[in-house]
Amino acid sequence: MQTITVDEVLEALSEAPAAAVVAFDCDGTLWSGDVGEDWFVALIEREGLAKSASEAMRAEAVAHGVPVDSKSDRAVAEALLAAANAHRYDERRLYELMAWAGAGRTEAEVARIIDAMLDRVGLRERLYEETLAIIRAALADGRKAVAVSASPRAVVEASLAYVGVAATAVCAATQAIDGETLLPSLSAPMPYAHGKVVGLRALIGDAPVAVALGDSAFDLEMLSLATQPLAVRPKPALREQGGALSSLRELERRERPSR
Numbered sequence: 001m002q003t004i005t006v007d008e009v010l011e012a013l014s015e016a017p018a019a020a021v022v023a024f025d026c027d028g029t030l031w032s033g034d035v036g037e038d039w040f041v042a043l044i045e046r047e048g049l050a051k052s053a054s055e056a057m058r059a060e061a062v063a064h065g066v067p068v069d070s071k072s073d074r075a076v077a078e079a080l081l082a083a084a085n086a087h088r089y090d091e092r093r094l095y096e097l098m099a100w101a102g103a104g105r106t107e108a109e110v111a112r113i114i115d116a117m118l119d120r121v122g123l124r125e126r127l128y129e130e131t132l133a134i135i136r137a138a139l140a141d142g143r144k145a146v147a148v149s150a151s152p153r154a155v156v157e158a159s160l161a162y163v164g165v166a167a168t169a170v171c172a173a174t175q176a177i178d179g180e181t182l183l184p185s186l187s188a189p190m191p192y193a194h195g196k197v198v199g200l201r202a203l204i205g206d207a208p209v210a211v212a213l214g215d216s217a218f219d220l221e222m223l224s225l226a227t228q229p230l231a232v233r234p235k236p237a238l239r240e241q242g243g244a245l246s247s248l249r250e251l252e253r254r255e256r257p258s259r
Helices: 006-014 035-047 051-063 073-085 091-100 107-121 129-140 153-163 194-204 217-223 236-244
Strands: 021-024 145-152 169-173 175-178 181-186 209-214 226-231 249-251
Touching: 006 129, 006 209, 006 226, 021 129, 021 194, 035 073, 035 091, 035 107, 035 145, 035 153, 051 073, 051 091, 051 181, 073 091, 091 145, 091 169, 091 175, 091 181, 107 153, 129 145, 129 209, 129 249, 145 153, 145 194, 153 169, 169 194, 194 217, 209 217, 217 226, 217 236, 226 236
Parallel strands: 021 145, 021 209, 145 169, 209 226, 226 249
Antiparallel strands: 175 181
16 A cells, blocks of 8 residues: 655645545544543443443343353443454444443433543544644635544544544434433444445535545445545554555654654
8 A cells, every 4th residue: 555645635635626525534543542432431430331221231242142141331341342352243233332332321421421531531642643634724724524433423522622623524423312311222323334435425415525534444435435545554454455445545644743
């Protein structure tokens, strides 16, 4: 996979039609790590799941043959994660579970937990400067920049605000709600793999995609929409499968400025 610099991307972006958007994944692309996992850990280890979330998680484990002998929510969560890592439990379902794990709480309660989490996990120090530069340049030019993530919407929106990225729109896993109480389900399809394309198109219609940024093989369909698809610090699976997209380039890293 050939590399491309931020300056080269920005030069090409300046020549793209005004209506062409920039689409970007967040976890592993805008910042290191996964804020959906950070959120789930905060719930399990610091807050505890509400009753409806705990019961739904156990039902999910039983339905997919994951042992739930322990009474500990943490042990059940670890068993599901281990099953996913061993390809015995679908990774998409694991991300869905993380997205609805706030079930039984209100949106205000969830927001409080997320705010406390963001203060702990050092998200600003995890930013990737090369991705940040492209997003900020696009927004400064009046271009739409859309975040497309499989992490929970509330977490993604709070995380973007926390790091000062004013995305034009956000496509993320959206939890169902009944009145003021969050439910153990999603209200819309998961933006995962092909779902990222569906979610992005629902937001931008037929607008062209000038640049798309991602780090995972599950971003590949979204990347294929773009005139300039960019692999950001790509995971091995994206390196392996990225050859199917001849225009894919690896974005050259930028180091964080010293302070």
